[in-house]
Every structure is written in structure tokens, then in C-alpha cells.
Amino acid sequence: MSNNPCNPAHTKEIMAIHDTMDVLNGKWKISIISSICYYNQRRFSDILNDVNGISNKMLSKELKELEMNKLVKRTVLDTQPITVQYQLTEYGLTLRTIINDLAEWGLKHRQLITQDM
Numbered sequence: 295m296s297n298n299p300c301n302p303a304h305t306k307e308i309m310a311i312h313d314t315m316d317v318l319n320g321k322w323k324i325s326i327i328s329s330i331c332y333y334n335q336r337r338f339s340d341i342l343n344d345v346n347g348i349s350n351k352m353l354s355k356e357l358k359e360l361e362m363n364k365l366v367k368r369t370v371l372d373t374q375p376i377t378v379q380y381q382l383t384e385y386g387l388t389l390r391t392i393i394n395d396l397a398e399w400g401l402k403h404r405q406l407i408t409q410d411m
Contacts, residue, residue: 317363322356331393335381
């Protein structure tokens with residue numbers, strides 16, 4: 295087996311990454327997951343405040359998709375007015391390492407890029 299980066303032995307991994315990106319695609323999903331992940335559970339309005347620039351309609355759509363993919367659990371609380379709370383499912387919590395790695399990389403990247411300014 296050579297070190298050629300186009301080695302067909304990695305087809306499975308590349309497909310797996312493609313599948314992952316299919317589930318986490320778009321501008322907002324990782325930010326939404328991060329908001330819920332860092333705070334354990336969030337109300338809709340909290341996520342809306344955390345994810346800068348997202349509209350109500352888009353947040354609602356993205357949360358539904360995350361629910362369909364079994365990453366997020368939606369709970370309607372018996373309050374007046376009714377409160378909806380979101381938390382990561384056990385399966386969704388498996389993304390915690392990826393979220394932390396992305397945050398760490400992002401902090402280092404920002405530091406590197408702003409160094410020369």
C-alpha cells in the first residue's frame with residue numbers, strides 16, 4: 295500500500311465523510327449543534343440568539359432536520375406560554391469531540407490569521 299493520497303483503500307473513509315457532510319450540511323447546523331452542546335439544553339430563542347444571522351424559519355427547518363437525523367431531541371414543556379427545549383440525543387452527543395476540535399482549530403486559525411494584521 296502506497297502513501298498516495300488517492301489510494302482506493304480510502305474510498306470508504308471518503309464516502310463516510312461525504313455522508314457526514316450530508317447530515318451536517320449547510321451554513322447553520324454545526325452552529326446549532328454547538329449551541330445545544332455547550333449549554334446542554336437550549337430554548338428556541340436561546341439558539342436564535344447564539345446563532346448570529348439565522349432566521350426563525352431557517353432555525354425551525356434545521357432543527358427539524360437534526361431531529362429527523364436523531365441528533366436533537368425536542369421537548370415541549372408545560373409552561374405558560376409553552377416553552378420548547380432542545381437537547382442533543384445520546385447519538386448527538388457523539389459529535390461533542392468534533393465540536394470541541396472545530397472550536398480549538400477555529401481559535402488557532404483566527405490567531406494565526408490575525409497575527410499578521
